[in-house]
Amino acid sequence: MLAVGVAAVLGAASASQAILFTATTTLSGAAEAPPNGSPGTGVGRVDYDTVARTMRVRTTFSGLLGTTTAAHIHAATAVPGVGTAMVATQTPSFAGFPLGVTSGSMDTTFDMSLASSYNPAFIAAHGGTVATAEAFFIDSLNNGTAYLNLHTTSFTSGEIRGFLQVPAPSAAALLGLGGLIPARRRTR
Numbered sequence: 266m267l268a269v270g271v272a273a274v275l276g277a278a279s280a281s282q283a284i285l286f287t288a289t290t291t292l293s294g295a296a297e298a299p300p301n302g303s304p305g306t307g308v309g310r311v312d313y314d315t316v317a318r319t320m321r322v323r324t325t326f327s328g329l330l331g332t333t334t335a336a337h338i339h340a341a342t343a344v345p346g347v348g349t350a351m352v353a354t355q356t357p358s359f360a361g362f363p364l365g366v367t368s369g370s371m372d373t374t375f376d377m378s379l380a381s382s383y384n385p386a387f388i389a390a391h392g393g394t395v396a397t398a399e400a401f402f403i404d405s406l407n408n409g410t411a412y413l414n415l416h417t418t419s420f421t422s423g424e425i426r427g428f429l430q431v432p433a434p435s436a437a438a439l440l441g442l443g444g445l446i447p448a449r450r451r452t453r
Contacts, residue, residue: 288431290310290427293426293427294425296426297426305415307325309413309427318376320375320377321375324370328367329367333362334358336362336413336415337353338354338412340353340406340410340411341405342411342412343410350410351384351386351387353384353402355383360373377395387402409430412427413426
């Protein structure tokens, strides 16, 4: 239901109503399903702008046992932080991701209003349109049911992965916002 609501908002939002969010992750072999003994590590960050409909993906990784063959985001698992899901983004790999290496980095921005930014099967499975697939994808990112996965020659189903998490507002930030309400009332 939330995904349908997000789809409706995507077309009507103005720049002042932008929903900008960041999701981050730490990648490891232990986070794979099933876990593996890879010493590889990495970090990932996704910055999503729902008005511009862009997704910036940044990742850095090293220590892989095999050379990279693909990288993409899978969505959505049934439970946050566990399980497997279909590839949601470009297949077989993100444009701009370094292939054939054991360490590297990527910093690429994707236009999420384009069908080419998604796995065609993901679009078909989630309403058949880019807008409905995008809404489902955004929902998955926000719910912790999407993960960044790096595949290699040694681990074809994935050598390292990590579930993307949108950080909750810090207590200090919430207290700061609470302090604005009395200040505003006093100025009237």
